[in-house]
Amino acid sequence: xxxxxxxxxxxxxxxxxxxxxxxxxxxxxxxxxxxxxxxxxxxxxxxxxxxxxxxxxxxxxxxxxxxxxxxxxxxxxxxxxxxxxxxxxxxxxxxxxxxxxxxxxxxxxxxxxxxxxxxxxxxxxxxxxxxxxxxxxxxxxxxxxxxxxxxxxxxxxxxxxxxxxxxxxxxxxxxxxxxxxxxxxxxxxxxxxxxxxxxxxxxxxxxxxxxxxxxxxxxxxxxxxxxxxxxxxxxxxxxxxxxxxxxxxxxxxxxxxxxxxxxxxxxxxxxxxxxxxxxxxxxxxxxxxxxxxxxxxxxx
Ligand code: PBE
Numbered sequence: 589x590x591x592x593x594x595x596x597x598x599x600x601x602x603x604x605x606x607x608x609x610x611x612x613x614x615x616x617x618x619x620x621x622x623x624x625x626x627x628x629x630x631x632x633x634x635x636x637x638x639x640x641x642x643x644x645x646x647x648x649x650x651x652x653x654x655x656x657x658x659x660x661x662x663x664x665x666x667x668x669x670x671x672x673x674x675x676x677x678x679x680x681x682x683x684x685x686x687x688x689x690x691x692x693x694x695x696x697x698x699x700x701x702x703x704x705x706x707x708x709x710x711x712x713x714x715x716x717x718x719x720x721x722x723x724x725x726x727x728x729x730x731x732x733x734x735x736x737x738x739x740x741x742x743x744x745x746x747x748x749x750x751x752x753x754x755x756x757x758x759x760x761x762x763x764x765x766x767x768x769x770x771x772x773x774x775x776x777x778x779x780x781x782x783x784x785x786x787x788x789x790x791x792x793x794x795x796x797x798x799x800x801x802x803x804x805x806x807x808x809x810x811x812x813x814x815x816x817x818x819x820x821x822x823x824x825x826x827x828x829x830x831x832x833x834x835x836x837x838x839x840x841x842x843x844x845x846x847x848x849x850x851x852x853x854x855x856x857x858x859x860x861x862x863x864x865x866x867x868x869x870x871x872x873x874x875x876x877x878x879x880x881x882x883x884x885x886x887x888x
Contacts (some may be wrong), residue, residue: 596770599685610858610869612784613758613775614682617705618861624888625681625683625877625879625884625885625888626657626658626885627844628679629683630661630682631657631658631659632658632661632683633646633650633658633659633661633683633684633685633871634659634661634662634663634667634668634672634682634683634685635660635661635662635663635668635684636662636663636664636665636668636684636685636793637662637664637665637791637792637821637822638662638679638821639791639821639822639823640685640791640793640822640840641822641844641845641846641848641849641869642685642687642845642869643660643685644848645707645708645709645845646660646685646707646867646871647660648650648707649703649705649707649708649871649882651884652705652707653705653707653882653883653886654769654886655882655885655886656772658684658885660715660827661706663793664792665792665793666792668685668686669692669794671684672684672692672696672874673789675874676696676874679874679876681873681874681877682873682874683871683872683873683874683885684700684871684872684873685870686698686869686870686871686872687795687800687868687869687870688740688791688866688867688868688869689743689744689747689795689840689864689866690747690794690795690869691744691747691748691751691794692749692873694744694748695751696874697874697875697876698872698873698874698875699767699872699873699874699875699880700868700870700871700872701872701873701879701880701881701882701884702873702880702881702882702883703870703871703881703882704881704882704883707882708844708868708870709843709845709869710843710844710871711865711867711868711877712841712842712843712845712867713841713842713843713862713864713865713867714795714799714838714839714840714841714842714862714864714865715840715842715859715860715861715862715863715864716733716734716736716836716837716838716840716859716860716861716862716863717829717837717840717857717858717859717860718730718733718829718835718836718838718857718858718860719829719830719834719835719856719857719858720832720856720857720858721832721881722835722836722858723858724752725835726738726772726781726784726786726813726835727769727779728775728778728779728780728781728811729781729784729786729807729811729813729835729836730781731778732774732775732778732803732806732807732810732811732840733803733836733838733860734860734861735773735774736769736806736813736863737862737863737864738772738799738802738863738864739864739866740864740866740867741839742763742767742770743791743799745766745799746759746760746761746763746798746799746801746802747794747795747797747798749763750794750797750798753815754789756798756801757796757801757804757805759798760777760798760801760802760803760804760805761805761809762823763802763811764802764803764805765804766808771806772775774806774810775810775811778811779811779839780811780812781811781812782811782812783812783814784812784813785813785814785815785816786807786813786814786815786816786835786836787815787816787818787832787833787834787836788800788803788804788817788836788837788838789817789818789819789820789824789825789828789829789834789836789837789839790817790818790820790825790834790837790838790839791819791820791825791839792819792821793823793839795839796839796880796882799838799839799863799864800817800837800838801825803815803836803838804817817831818834822846822849823835823849825839826840826846826850826852826853827853829853829856829857830853830856833883838863840859840888841867841869842859854863
């Protein structure tokens with residue numbers, strides 16, 4: 589799944605050497621381009637998995653900005669990253685659905701398109717959500733999950749290592765080792781379990797691969813749980829928490845991105861609050877593209 593990742597390092601190394609060829613001429617269009625931004629990218633926006641909130645927000649953006657002739661292409665996080673990698677190497681125009689924290693901002697020179705109509709909402713938080721009854725069934729795992737919080741920079745360490753080819757469980761184990769003080773506080777005075785099972789559901793979004801693996805390492809190494817990671821789509825992830833087939837997720841983007849799931853299953857889960865603050869979502873393009881706002885997609 590992360591086969592493309594090793595190539596990304598090379599690209600990052602070259603990015604500084606790439607000269608700007610897409611300079612503007614008098615009528616504002618790119619000299620390296622043929623026609624409008626829409627024509628250059630065939631009116632396509634490279635999306636991710638259809639269950640992602642980011643996809644619904646992008647559909648909304650297409651409506652808000654009256655971009656009815658544009659198409660949002662479904663795929664996956666990995667396919668989006670591969671398409672971006674290829675376009676970036678060839679210095680071709682591309683528009684992708686993107687979010688922060690994500691390693692792609694460390695590897696490439698990228699920018700979010702401005703969103704004056706606010707289709708992507710305000711900055712939000714990633715929450716930890718557990719199934720009803722989990723507190724009684726696994727009190728120390730519940731307490732650890734309740735305490736779990738970290739920063740975008742801390743998450744980036746794990747995420748960037750995975751993007752560079754380290755196995756997610758190894759990158760997470762290394763992070764746990766290197767941040768013993770922080771991890772100590774998450775597990776302080778909590779009792780050990782011997783092999784009790786916990787099921788963590790997640791979607792293969794790069795940010796959630798990092799966070800879910802870190803929580804698994806802490807629950808296993810520090811509290812003696814046996815953790816199963818269930819990789820699913822966004823809809824089944826929320827349904828799994830609501831119906832009790834999964835115990836916890838650390839992947840709930842709120843209040844906007846997962847609002848429909850949150851509302852649909854209200855009362856069937858417990859929200860333990862933010863584990864990370866300072867996220868962002870939107871349309872992302874390479875900095876070499878002569879475009880600054882979503883509005884430009886209509887006029888440029
Ligand atoms: N994401 C990453 C997810 C949440 C985490 C922004 C791609 C989504 O859109 O649902």
